[in-house]
Amino acid sequence: MIRRLLASMLAALALALLPAPAQAAGRCEGKFVNPITDICWSCLFPISLGGAKLWPGRPDTSNPALPVCACGSPVPRIGLAIGFWEPARLVDVTTKPWCFPNLGGMKLDPGLDIGHGQYTGPELGGGRTANTANWQAHYYVYPLLYWMEILTDFLCFESASFDIAYMTEIDPLWNDDTLTTLINPEVALFANPLAVAACAGDCAAATAKLPVDEMFWCSGCNGPMFPMNGNIAAHNSPVQSSRLAAERLLFKMHRQGLAWGTAGSKALCGKYIQPILKKSQYRIQMTNPISTVSGKYACSSIGASTLPPDAGRSYPVKGEDFGYLLWRKRNCCML
Numbered sequence: 001m002i003r004r005l006l007a008s009m010l011a012a013l014a015l016a017l018l019p020a021p022a023q024a025a026g027r028c029e030g031k032f033v034n035p036i037t038d039i040c041w042s043c044l045f046p047i048s049l050g051g052a053k054l055w056p057g058r059p060d061t062s063n064p065a066l067p068v069c070a071c072g073s074p075v076p077r078i079g080l081a082i083g084f085w086e087p088a089r090l091v092d093v094t095t096k097p098w099c100f101p102n103l104g105g106m107k108l109d110p111g112l113d114i115g116h117g118q119y120t121g122p123e124l125g126g127g128r129t130a131n132t133a134n135w136q137a138h139y140y141v142y143p144l145l146y147w148m149e150i151l152t153d154f155l156c157f158e159s160a161s162f163d164i165a166y167m168t169e170i171d172p173l174w175n176d177d178t179l180t181t182l183i184n185p186e187v188a189l190f191a192n193p194l195a196v197a198a199c200a201g202d203c204a205a206a207t208a209k210l211p212v213d214e215m216f217w218c219s220g221c222n223g224p225m226f227p228m229n230g231n232i233a234a235h236n237s238p239v240q241s242s243r244l245a246a247e248r249l250l251f252k253m254h255r256q257g258l259a260w261g262t263a264g265s266k267a268l269c270g271k272y273i274q275p276i277l278k279k280s281q282y283r284i285q286m287t288n289p290i291s292t293v294s295g296k297y298a299c300s301s302i303g304a305s306t307l308p309p310d311a312g313r314s315y316p317v318k319g320e321d322f323g324y325l326l327w328r329k330r331n332c333c334m335l
Contacts (some may be wrong), residue, residue, distance in 0.1 A: 028094070029318045030101025030288045033325065035144055038291040039087060043283060043299035043327050048083035057085075059209040059301070061280045061329050064265045069333035071269035079335040081268060082156060085283065089259075089326040090140035091249060092288075093230075093242040097136055097169050101288040102323040115169035117230065133238075135230035135245040136174075139166035139253060142325070156332035165258065168230060168249070180227040183255050187226040190217040196224065199303075206303035211279040219247045220303020225277075228252040238314040240306045242322040243284060247302050250326065251277040263329040279303065281329045286313060288323030299327050 033039070045057025050067030053060075063083040070076035090102045095117030098108040117134040141163040168174035173183060181187060189195070199218035202211055206220040219225050222244040223234050228251055235241040253259035254277045261267055261274035263281040285292055285299040290313045292298040297308045314320065 026096045026099075026320075027317075028096055028099035028101070028105045028107035029321050030092075030099075030103070030105035030323060032104045033090065033102055033287045033291075033323070035148060038287055038293065039144070039325070040285050040291075040293045040298040042294070043087075043285060044085050046083075046085075050081045058283070058299070061210065061263050063331060064268060069268045071333045071335065077335045079333040081331065082334045083329070083331045084156075085327050086157070086330050087144040087325055088142060088158065088328040089250075090142045090287070091246045091324045091326060092138040092140075092322070093135050093245045093249075093324065094137075094321040095133070095135060096321065099136075099321055100138060100164075101321040102138075102140065105321070112169070115175070131235040133230075133232040133235035133241045133245075134175075135232065135242060137168050137230060137245055137249045138164060139249060139258075141165050154334070156330060156334055166249075166253065174229045174252075175231075177227050177229065177231055180229045183252065184226050184228050186217075190224070190226060199224065202303055203305065206279075206301045207305045209301075211301050211303045213278050213280050216251075216276050216279070218303060219244055219279075220301075221305040222247065222303055225251050228255065237306065238320065238322070239286075243306055243324070246284065246322075246324045246326075250282065250302075263331050265331070267331045268333040277302075283327035285325040285327060286322070287325050288321060289313065289315070289319040299325075 042057065045055050046053045046060050047055040048063045051063055051065045064081045067081055069079050069081040071079065092101050094101060097115030098110060100106045115136045117136050141160050143158040143160045146157040146159055173179045195217060198215060199220065202215045202218040203221035205212050211220055217225050222240050223232065225248055228248050230245045232241045232244055250259065254274050257273065260271035261278060262271050263278065266272055279302040282302055283299040284302060
């Protein structure tokens with residue numbers, strides 16, 4: 001009897017001393033963006049000449065009133081004031097570090113055990129329960145119209161090559177709320193109930209037509225723009241939460257000088273520094289896990305409700321890594 005007891009105790013001790021099995025890293029899911037079937041080509045419109053719409057389409061920002069423009073020095077050259085929307089950038093949003101959904105679900109292994117994201121909750125905070133999330137994101141240069149040579153002599157297209165321009169896994173500001181205040185110190189002004197409640201108006205405006213650019217601290221229905229990182233305090237759904245992370249990354253790119261203003265009369269002769277994001281300059285289209293290629297909300301404004309267009313587009317296992325295409329308004333003086 002004693003021998004059996006000792007043997008059982010030794011077996012239990014041996015099992016306790018064994019190393020715990022490593023948790024398998026989540027599999028990265030995704031697909032390459034097909035430029036034919038995965039792009040909402042109706043999001044290219046409207047196309048305008050000055051203040052006149054040559055080809056009507058979705059809600060548009062204001063355009064220069066005159067159809068002619070002049071750029072260059074010392075002798076200005078006369079051109080046409082063209083306005084259009086271009087697919088310009090891709091964004092990955094995922095909880096798995098080094099996972100690239102828009103690159104076919106490729107996952108890198110750089111040997112750095114950092115950047116692990118998660119969904120959590122519900123947790124008790126501030127007297128109520130709330131779900132939270134932490135995302136990593138990647139920012140791609142994606143000048144699709146230039147690659148496809150739709151108009152070979154159209155100088156308004158961005159002549160760039162495909163590039164992964166930013167990865168948040170190696171950015172300490174993206175993973176720490178305190179460090180993030182270095183680039184968004186104004187967060188202290190908007191961390192109050194009145195500023196948060198005002199975002200309801202931006203939510204309605206963005207869903208109906210265009211967001212309110214003056215309310216730059218709001219991302220409409222998705223939540224606040226601050227802090228500019230992937231820590232989401234109000235994770236209502238994976239689609240809402242991941243879109244907010246993508247929108248914050250875009251704001252962060254503008255604040256750091258990696259994205260510039262391209263809309264309005266000021267942009268006719270070239271891009272300009274825009275540290276405060278002009279939200280109406282962009283539309284967002286989902287590309288992963290399921291592309292939204294048609295319908296009113298296929299490429300909705302920053303801060304628009306995610307309930308109509310993206311319901312059912314997030315699902316377990318294969319539908320937890322997200323990709324978005326950023327459509328950018330471009331006003332250009334075509335010389």
